[in-house]
Amino acid sequence: MAEPEVTVVGLGIMGSCTLWQLAARGVRAVGYDRFVPPHDQGASHGHSRMLRRLQFEGDQYVALADRAYELWRQLERETGRPLFTRTGLLIIGPGDSQLIRGARESAERCGQRHEVLDTAELRERYPQHRVAEGEIGLLDPEAGFVSPEEAITAALDRACALGAEVRIGKALEKLEGRTVAAPGTWLGALVPELAQHISIERHFFAWLPVRDPAAYAPERFPMWIRESSAATGRPIEESHQHSVRIRAFGFPTTDGSRVKVGFPVTGVRVDTPEVDRRPRPQELAMLAQENIDAILSGVLAEPSDFSVCLYDNSPDGDFIIGSPPGRPELTVLGGFSGHGFKHAPAVGEIAAALATGTQPPLDVSPWSPLRL
Numbered sequence: 001m002a003e004p005e006v007t008v009v010g011l012g013i014m015g016s017c018t019l020w021q022l023a024a025r026g027v028r029a030v031g032y033d034r035f036v037p038p039h040d041q042g043a044s045h046g047h048s049r050m051l052r053r054l055q056f057e058g059d060q061y062v063a064l065a066d067r068a069y070e071l072w073r074q075l076e077r078e079t080g081r082p083l084f085t086r087t088g089l090l091i092i093g094p095g096d097s098q099l100i101r102g103a104r105e106s107a108e109r110c111g112q113r114h115e116v117l118d119t120a121e122l123r124e125r126y127p128q129h130r131v132a133e134g135e136i137g138l139l140d141p142e143a144g145f146v147s148p149e150e151a152i153t154a155a156l157d158r159a160c161a162l163g164a165e166v167r168i169g170k171a172l173e174k175l176e177g178r179t180v181a182a183p184g185t186w187l188g189a190l191v192p193e194l195a196q197h198i199s200i201e202r203h204f205f206a207w208l209p210v211r212d213p214a215a216y217a218p219e220r221f222p223m224w225i226r227e228s229s230a231a232t233g234r235p236i237e238e239s240h241q242h243s244v245r246i247r248a249f250g251f252p253t254t255d256g257s258r259v260k261v262g263f264p265v266t267g268v269r270v271d272t273p274e275v276d277r278r279p280r281p282q283e284l285a286m287l288a289q290e291n292i293d294a295i296l297s298g299v300l301a302e303p304s305d306f307s308v309c310l311y312d313n314s315p316d317g318d319f320i321i322g323s324p325p326g327r328p329e330l331t332v333l334g335g336f337s338g339h340g341f342k343h344a345p346a347v348g349e350i351a352a353a354l355a356t357g358t359q360p361p362l363d364v365s366p367w368s369p370l371r372l
């Protein structure tokens, strides 16, 4: 390839989608990754990521998710690969919890489909969940999951088919020319002036066997997230800097025998992306049978697989998309704060527009680095 017009640094889901979107515009683009994507050293791994229409993080994410849904479908069509499995998403918590209230009010303001289940309905329709008195459910019927590994492969394959180039196993340290930096938790190392605004947080998910796999099949058991003290007994403020956080989440079985669960409430701050990826005692303690039994029935606390994943948190939990002060040639994609994946194709489209000096399709001012 002749000299690239745009270089993309980092080929997790954000960089891969950006490379695809640049190539789709006919831009000569080269993408670099320090590892061989998809890999399990960043934030885009673990076989499933939730896509949802309902947003408790703010209405600015509704249009972004809507556009991303369109582009996920486009990527499926263009590659001929099914990526999205629709399951619905059940948000469970006290009626006045931040998750339920935030998502419900946003859905009402933005005219999104949703269903509220009172305690009795929730228990009757989804007996797999243990529901305390006063807890209700909010169902996002259009939610579902995508495999991050398959999505990265699809986006990179499509980008290459459209003329992009991928160079792997090489960490870029110097940024020159028009560049999109999508290095995940390495953002502080690559763009030092943003280091003070990014904190890295360690999370995990585990795969647990179920007694009755049919009850946990995608057709009967939606993905779920909970903001219930039953999951941990700890108030949410103790465990996270952000005001709206998920205590526990999970997926239906995709292999006919196990479900994937995570407990974001155990998240701890770490200094570097290069972490020891073996389970910590606190993480294993969270997987004790009594904690699982507090939220789910028929799930055995015998993890057969375990994976660590890192959040790149911004100070306010909002994304960082745009050029840092004095660096017009650089477009940064970062600060995804544990909720970026679903939006990746739309973020890639925005990045491709910004990097080529054209008007992005959505208002990006809420994510400007200038607010930091």
Ligand SMILES: Cc1cc2nc3c(=O)[nH]c(=O)nc-3n(C[C@H](O)[C@H](O)[C@H](O)COP(=O)(O)OP(=O)(O)OC[C@H]3O[C@@H](n4cnc5c(N)ncnc54)[C@H](O)[C@@H]3O)c2cc1C
Binding pocket: 009, 010, 011, 012, 013, 014, 015, 032, 033, 034, 035, 037, 041, 042, 043, 044, 045, 048, 049, 050, 051, 170, 171, 172, 173, 182, 183, 184, 185, 186, 190, 203, 204, 205, 262, 309, 310, 311, 333, 334, 336, 337, 338, 339, 340, 341, 342, 343
């Ligand atoms: C446990 C967990 C659960 C989550 N669940 C969801 C969910 O259900 N739904 C959702 O929407 N979001 C979810 N998220 C968040 C989402 O996964 C992330 O926001 C998203 O994957 C971030 O992608 P990224 O491309 O920015 O980062 P990464 O995937 O980390 O990619 C960054 C890439 O940059 C490369 N790199 C770094 N530095 C350099 C360099 N100098 N040169 C070359 N390459 C470099 C790295 O090797 C890496 O491949 C979750 C996150 C975690 C940790």
